[in-house]
Amino acid sequence: MSWQVYLPYVLVMAVVTYLVRAVPLTLVRKPIRSTFFRSFLRYVPYAVLAAMTFPDVLFSTGYTLSGSSLPAWSAGLTLPWAPLLCAAVGLLAGTLFAWRSKSLLTVAVVSCAAVAAAQACCLLFFR
Helix, strand or coil: CCHHHHHHHHHHHHHHHHHHHHHHHHHCCCCCCCHHHHHHHHCHHHHHHHHHHHHHHHHCCCCHHHCCCCCHHHHCCCCCCHHHHHHHHHHHHHHHHHHCCCCHHHHHHHHHHHHHHHHHHHHHHCC
C-alpha cells in the first residue's frame, strides 16, 4: 500500500491526540479545588500503567488459561497448570516488591527471577 492510503489515518490520529491534550488545557484554567476529583486524577497514571501491563503478565506464559494458545506440553511440562503457576509466582513476587516501594528495575528483575525459578522447579519436579 502507498502512503496515500495511510495519510488520512495518520492525520486523524494526530488531530485526536492533539485534541485530547489541548482541550483540557484550554477549558480548565483555574486550579481544581475538588479534593475528590484531585485524588481521582492522582491515580489515573497508575491505573493506565496497570491496564497496559497486567494483561502482558498473563499472556507471556504460553498457557491457554493465562492468555496464549500455546499448549503447556510444548515446554516439556506434564502438568497443564504449571505455566499458570509460574505466572502467578512472578505476579506475586512483583506485587510484593512493588508494594514495598522498590524501584521498577528491581521489581522487573525479581519478577523475572521468580518466574525462572518457578519454571525450573516445575521442570525439575513435575517433568
